Amino acid sequence: MDDTQFIVLMIYDIVDDKxxxxxxxxxxxxxxxxxxxxxxxxxxxxxxEKMMTRCKKLIDPKTDSFRVYVVEKFVDTYSFGIDKRQKFDCFVL
Structure with a gap:
């Protein structure tokens, strides 16, 4: 199985607090x-794929927005200002 990692940006706008x-x-x-x-x-x-499956269940498509961007090349990303992440942050699920 391919274990290549990609940068994924997840953005949401959900009206319901819960x-x-x-x-x-x-x-x-x-x-x-x-x-x-x-x-x-x-x-x-x-x-x-696991994240997408879980997150899709949490939105109401009539009132909420959930956008996901996959960036395949780390060299094409830039961050300015406050940046607490580490270049090789990895989340193991």
């Missing part, structure tokens, strides 16, 4: 919070 709290808890398992409603993780394909 669903939002569940989303935060879920995303904390897969990445690091980089802004109030944005998380970044270094995920394998298997981890990505």
């Amino acid at each position: 669903r939002r709290a569940k989303m935060v808890h879920c995303l904390e398992s897969f990445g690091t919070r980089v802004q109030k409603s944005a998380f970044e993780g270094f995920l394998t394909k298997k981890q990505y």
